[in-house]
Amino acid sequence: MKADDLPRVGLLLRDWRQRRKYSQLDLALRADTSTRHLSCVETGRARPSRDMVLRLAEHLDVPLRDRNGLLLAAGYAPAYAESPLDSDRMAMARQALKSMLAGHEPYPAAVVDRVWDIVDCNRAMSVLLDSVPRTLTGEGANVMRLILHPDGLPQHCLNFPEVRAHALGRLLHQVNATGHPELRALYHEVSAYPAPPHAGLPTGPVDPTGMVVPLRIRTPLGDMALFSMIATFGAPTDVTLSELAVETFFPMDEESARLLRDYAAAGNRTE
Numbered sequence: 001m002k003a004d005d006l007p008r009v010g011l012l013l014r015d016w017r018q019r020r021k022y023s024q025l026d027l028a029l030r031a032d033t034s035t036r037h038l039s040c041v042e043t044g045r046a047r048p049s050r051d052m053v054l055r056l057a058e059h060l061d062v063p064l065r066d067r068n069g070l071l072l073a074a075g076y077a078p079a080y081a082e083s084p085l086d087s088d089r090m091a092m093a094r095q096a097l098k099s100m101l102a103g104h105e106p107y108p109a110a111v112v113d114r115v116w117d118i119v120d121c122n123r124a125m126s127v128l129l130d131s132v133p134r135t136l137t138g139e140g141a142n143v144m145r146l147i148l149h150p151d152g153l154p155q156h157c158l159n160f161p162e163v164r165a166h167a168l169g170r171l172l173h174q175v176n177a178t179g180h181p182e183l184r185a186l187y188h189e190v191s192a193y194p195a196p197p198h199a200g201l202p203t204g205p206v207d208p209t210g211m212v213v214p215l216r217i218r219t220p221l222g223d224m225a226l227f228s229m230i231a232t233f234g235a236p237t238d239v240t241l242s243e244l245a246v247e248t249f250f251p252m253d254e255e256s257a258r259l260l261r262d263y264a265a266a267g268n269r270t271e
Contacts, residue, residue, distance in 0.1 A: 009053065009074040010042040016060045017042075019179060030059040050076045063114075063178060064242045082239035085119065093233070093241055100231070104248050106264030108226070114243035115182050116143040116171075127219055127263050128249075131156055143247070144171060148190040155196060158216035158223065164195070166213040214252055221259045225252040 017027050024042075028035045033052070040046035048056070053074050057067040068078035083089045101109050101122040108128055110121035118141045121129075129137045132152050136145055146152045147167050154160050168191055175183045212227040226249045236242040251257035 008044050009070055010044045012070055012073055013056055014042040016062055020060050027059060031055050048074055054079060064239045080237060080239050085240055100246050106260045108249040109246060111244055111246050112143055115186060118143060123267060124264060144186060144190045148193050150194055150196050156218045158218060162213055163215055221263055224256040224259055226256065227252055
């Protein structure tokens with residue numbers, strides 16, 4: 001794409017401002033500039049400096065990938081590298097991810113990218129993946145498809161309506177926060193999946209406090225109840241790193257913890 005074909009930076013900045021529901025005055029105060037200058041930038045009457053683009057992007061919480069896009073649209077070089085995860089530059093990050101995955105055993109954990117594709121996972125994830133067709137767990141496996149595709153976890157999920165509502169809500173929030181077309185396409189795809197025949201059956205709450213939405217799953221060893229947490233890298237300056245997250249699953253009760261320990265022990269015996 002030629003530089004002249006790129007969207008004007010002012011229009012992009014206005015889109016991000018409106019997405020964050022800031023007025024021009026709100027953003028101007030946050031970025032220590034004037035509303036007049038910000039208005040001129042958004043309408044194309046003034047070209048922002050490289051520092052101004054980065055400052056506005058920081059206060060608008062723009063993802064690093066899109067900050068590079070803003071810089072290109074303003075006529076500047078990108079500020080953030082995008083390094084392949086298997087590159088030498090990312091060796092420390094890879095080691096950190098491997099350590100988190102291994103250290104979370106015997107509980108499941110997976111590394112996902114910005115569109116929820118699984119980048120890596122630990123052995124305990126097999127408790128969720130082994131019952132799912134290879135077409136959903138092979139290369140390019142996607143967490144949202146695993147959770148929502150009728151041939152995936154819905155076949156074994158005991159509280160699918162709650163899990164589906166939570167997953168779609170989380171994905172829609174990302175779509176609205178970023179506007180990324182890949183996420184929007186994924187949302188339209190998975191939200192159109194039909195529910196399995198048993199999905200409407202009442203199951204009763206696993207967590208009486210209502211603090212988290214559990215994943216209640218039927219496995220060969222017995223029924224488990226899990227909840228998840230998501231961790232990201234602090235202060236990343238590489239696009240790839242900024243888009244990675246580790247989703248870790250924890251048992252909601254001692255019986256689920258015991259089943260996961262037994263599952264891990266059985267796997268170790270067969271190796």
